[in-house]
Amino acid sequence: MQQSSKASKGGSGMRSIFAGVRYEHLLAGVAGGVSSTLILHPLDLLKVRFAVPDTGRVPTNGLTAAVQRPHYNGLSDATVAIWKTEGIKGFYKGVTPNLWGAGTSWGLYFLFYNMVKGQYQDGQKNQQLGPGKHMIAAAEAGVITLLVTNPIWVVKTRLCLQYDTVGPSSSNVNNSKRYTGMMDAFAKTYKYEGIRGLYKGLVPGLFGVSHGALQFMAYEELKVAYNAHLNRPPNTRLTTSEYLACAALSKLFAAVTTYPYQVLRARMQDQHANYSNLRACIRYTYRFDGVKGFYAGLKPYLLHVIPNICLVFLIYENFVPRED
Template sequence: IKGLYRGVAPNVWGSGSAWGFYFLFYNSIKNWIQQGDSQYPLGPYLHMLAAAEAGILTLLVTNPIWVVKTRLCLQYGNEDAYLSKGGQFYNGMSDALVKIYRTEGVRGLYRGFVPGMFGVTHGALQFMTYEEMKAFYNQYRKLPHDSKLTTGEYLGFAAISKLIAAAATYPYQVLRARLQDQHHNYEGTWDCIKKTWKYERMRGFYKGLAPYLLHVTPNICLVMLIYEKFTNNR
């Protein structure tokens, strides 16, 4: 049972803090662009820009937590086996943060940051699609672009936007996880791309997509529903 919940602590901290920071930055940037006028429609370009900027700022804050999560999830075997090979064995989240910093420095805590930057396009595409679908739907109903929707409509738009973004940007998740895994030695992002393509072709870039979608789609639907219920007062 313990193995099934390996890495759950950093995942909870990472997901919770990431969404909190993301919505804080996203709403602040949107409000700045709109100059306080919520009736001002942003359009696809500005929605994507606001989401991308929020994603970059969030990644700067949370990347160390995702490194720890990946290391803990991919840690198998006992401590002696790791130490005999010159590796590190982590006894939890705080222990991993300290050991990674001591042995690899700040650079170790920001492994996978470059493909993570590419991943910002995932959130930007998802939020742009979500916001534009809502606006188009309200336009179709001849209502203001920020009019409140039903729970089912929020859930439907959230799921569709997530599926579109995942299909377009999932390969970066694979690259990021492999770069953060201490069992693989890559010289950098480009080296990881070349080796993945050489040995696994396109299929390698989409490994784990099905369980990923099963995990994140209900999650994003719930997150977006809560976000809308707390921020939309119309």
């Protein structure tokens, strides 16, 4: 009887976690993530390429042949160079895993975030949480989402860093580092590097959870503060321009605060480099590029993520119906 009682309590506990789940949060996140990624992927590709160092400044081993990377003198030069050497398809390298990753990440993030937030609210949907609990809820959702999606981001980064005819050494790149598409990249990464290869960049990614936590905390607090300023109830629906302003400001705050993790993650996921660990990656970055190296690619990143997050949050806020 005691065992059945415990089982009953355990079952009711699991049911209570999922009782208030609204799966439109998942669908809204997927819709927002996929839509924004499809439109803005070229800027994401530019960010990744600017984030990694030029040839000769990365550690390699005997299994990794050096590739002659193209050198870009700014965004306009990079755009012209990619167009000339790779054509329009060059701007969409890695778009398939990016779509999968963005849709999955935003869908799961919004789902888990609202599940955790609902637990803190204890069923009181109109109860306002403080900045601390908003950050904790966002951080918990971020960790779970990252553990699920990190292999997708590895593949996306590697496809973005696959160059066409940029130098005589490019044809000598080990076949294990040349990919014909998303599934081929998954298969080769697992075959030659194992599960560890699919989870490269996980540690800086976990540090990057603070990015989402800061962003969601700022977004929630901006909405509440704006409604309070207008003497309106805290859960009052905002206008499109108000949502866009809150999303842009919260993303800008989080991006500038935490950007170095993006550089470190991209460099550790780079198939043309072989950093032994995060500390080595930090050391190499600082040695060759100084402090500014940790902000490589910031400009295309901001050009990408500000409209990206505005689209995601706008679609999300208008997709999910409000609760009274």
